[in-house]
Structures are given as structure tokens and as C-alpha cells.
Amino acid sequence: RPGAGSFPPGRAARPRWTVNKRYLDNDNFVRKSMIEKPFTPTEADKMIMNDDGHFRVLNLTVDVFNDASVSYFHNSIGGYSAVKMKRYQELFTYHRPYTRGGNYKILDMLNTKWIINAQEGQAPMAIPNENPLGNAWFVQDIKWVNNPDEEFIFIGDASVVTPIDENAIVKVGEKMINGDTVSNYIPISITTKQFADSAFDMALGNYPMPFNNEFIFGKKASDTAENYIRIGNPDVAPIIADYHFSAKTVYMFEPETTAVIDKKWKSLFDDVTPLYDSTASIVLVNHKLNHLTYKTKASHDQVAVFSEIFYDKGWKAYIDGAPVPHGRANWILRTMPVPAGEHIIEFKFDPKVMQYDKWGLVVSFIIIIITLGGLYMAYRKRETAALEEDNS
Secondary structure: OOOOOOOOOOOOOOOHHHHHOOOOOHHHOOOHHHHHOOOOOOHHHHHHHOOOOOOEEEEOOOOOOOOOHHHHOOOEOOOOOOOOOHHHHHHHHHHOOOOOOOOOHHHHHOOEEEEEEOOOOOOOEEEEOOOOOOOEEEEOEEEEEOOHHHHHHOOOOEEEEEEOOOOEEEEEOOEEOOOEEEEOOOOEEEEEOOOOOOOEEEOHHHOOOOOOOEEEEEOOOOOOOOOEEEOOOOOOOOOOOOOEEEEEEEEOOOOOOEEEEEHHHHHHHOOOOOOOOOOOEEEEEEEEOOEEEEEEEEOOOEEEEEEEEOOOOOEEEEEOOEEEOOEEEOOOEEEEEEOOEEEEEEEEEOOHHHHHHHHHHHHHHHHHHHHHHHHHHHHHHHHHHHHHHHHO
């Protein structure tokens, strides 16, 4: 019989290396230095790293939501995760904050201080965002909305859209629009009764529409109506019938001064009327992954918005050490009333599952003690039975 570790007669021993290479190629073997330092900072990265503040960075030279390299150096707006936050994903999918005609104010409220971009053939550049709103700020007003759909509309500019003739069919998704308020950034589809399958999609944000000015949209090249904007789909223009609709921007999103909040949180603010205070301040003084600390100072009660994702299944809020409720603003952020005076606000990540886990350790310890005790008693019983048998 072959000895231990040997091969049967007639079969050559195959080196482990060649067997392992069936499953691992050269790319799976890298130098230790590459593991310890997998990315090299660009000049743009170095410039941003000299900024000591706590802020976020948007890198447009990579696929924003399928590349995690930015997070190696910065707090990234994007990054990659197989598990994605649905609200956050929808925000970028529909409001398109870093594309032409998109809602750039989303970047402001997410405290995006730097944007990395590059022209073709050139090195990446660090470009400062003009108006990042910081880690937290006080707002002067609250825009109450009735449901999440309205909240999603009013975190951007919005317009009233009305078909002008019976030939025009205007929809957002599957919903027919007639005199409704719609987001300027979510695409609307326009079609006709004669050719219902010949839809043309557009977003009002792609067109310059000054506040409260009404514009007429249509496909006639010869139309001379005031404030007329010609639209059309070249692929279907030969067969699609004429259509006209009007659009007037009636709301402008200003996250610096106004928080958009669902009425489900209204009870939190029943006793609060935001009052502008030019001397009021709220500053992030300590930042950890599971613990945020802010200092506030104000002469009057305020409403604060925090540039952090709202997640009530774990994050808890405290003012001067006492637990307080907080709500959601601007679709994804946190908000709460802040009393006048000087205070310390804290957010701590302490989900119930962690509390259960602490009890789980206690229960596990008890189970181990009982198990060990049972094994000991079984051992003693067996020893006693053996002695009795010997004596007999």
C-alpha cells in the first residue's frame, strides 16, 4: 500500500502549485505593499487631503456608484455596495445632481465640498463646490408635504404642467398629468391619442424656466406663441401628431433656508416656530462612525437639518445627554427642533439588535455553565457507577 502522502504506483505526483493554479491566476497574487497601499493619490486627491474639514467628495472620473477607490482617501458621495440604500439610490437616479439639467442642490445639502473631474486627456482636477451647506445648519422655514411622493418632488424645483389641447397626453410614469405639480428633474412622457406608443421623454430641468414664467411646449416648427419651446423626437417626428402643453415653475428648492418635511413628523415641531438668528451656530465637534457630537448656540428656538442619512432603526438623538426624538427632512436627512441657548447634540448608533446581543452573551454564558455542569454531573454519575460495579 502507498505510504502516507504518496501517490499510487504509475501516477506521477503533481505539484501543489499546478493544482492551485486551476483556481488562482496571477492576479490573485500581489505584493504585500500593494495590499497595504492599493491606491496612489492623484494631485487632486492630495489637494483635497490638505483640507482638514469633514465633508464629502464627488469623483466624476470614475463610475460614481460602482467604484470604491474614492473612499480610500475621502468621504465619498458614491462608492460601491451590493446592498444599496433605496432612498439614496432613487435620489441620484431621478434628480441626477451631477448631470446636465440635474438638481445640483442635492450636492449642496449632502455637504459636497469638492468635485474631482477631468477633461479628456488631462489629469483629474479638484474643483470646489460653490455652496456646500456644511455638516448641519439651521433653517428659517419648513415646507410641510402630505406624503413621500410630494417630499420627493419638493426637494427640487417643481412646475405645474397642463396639456393645452386634447391631443396631448402627459404622464409621469403611469400617472396622467393635468394641472398637477411635477418635479423638473423626473422625466415626463408626452404622446398623443392617435399614436399612443410614440412617446417622447423629457425633463423640464433641461430647459431654462425662470420662476413663475409660463412656457408652451410643442413640436410645430412654425409655432409663434410667446415663450414657445419646440420639442420633438426625431425618431417619431414623421408620424406623431402635434401636441402642446404648458409648464410653469412654481417652486424653487432652497435647502439652505427651507426644510422639506413629511407631515408625519409634524408633532415634533408643534411648539417650535423657526426664527432667523444671524448669530446662531451649529458645529460638528466630534465625528466617529457611531457617534456624532454637535455644539449649538442660538438666541431663539431653531430647526436644525443634519447632513447625515436618517436611519431610525439604530441612530438615537440626545440633547445635553437626554434622549430626544428626531425626524426626516429633504427625503434622506435628519432634522430636529433645537431649543434656544447653548447645547450639546449627540447622535449615537445603538440599535436594538446590539442590546439583544448583550443579553445574548449573558444567555450564552449561562448555557455554557449549565452544559459544563451537566457534563460534570454525567461524569460523576459514570464514575460512581464504575465504583459500585468494582465493589460488587
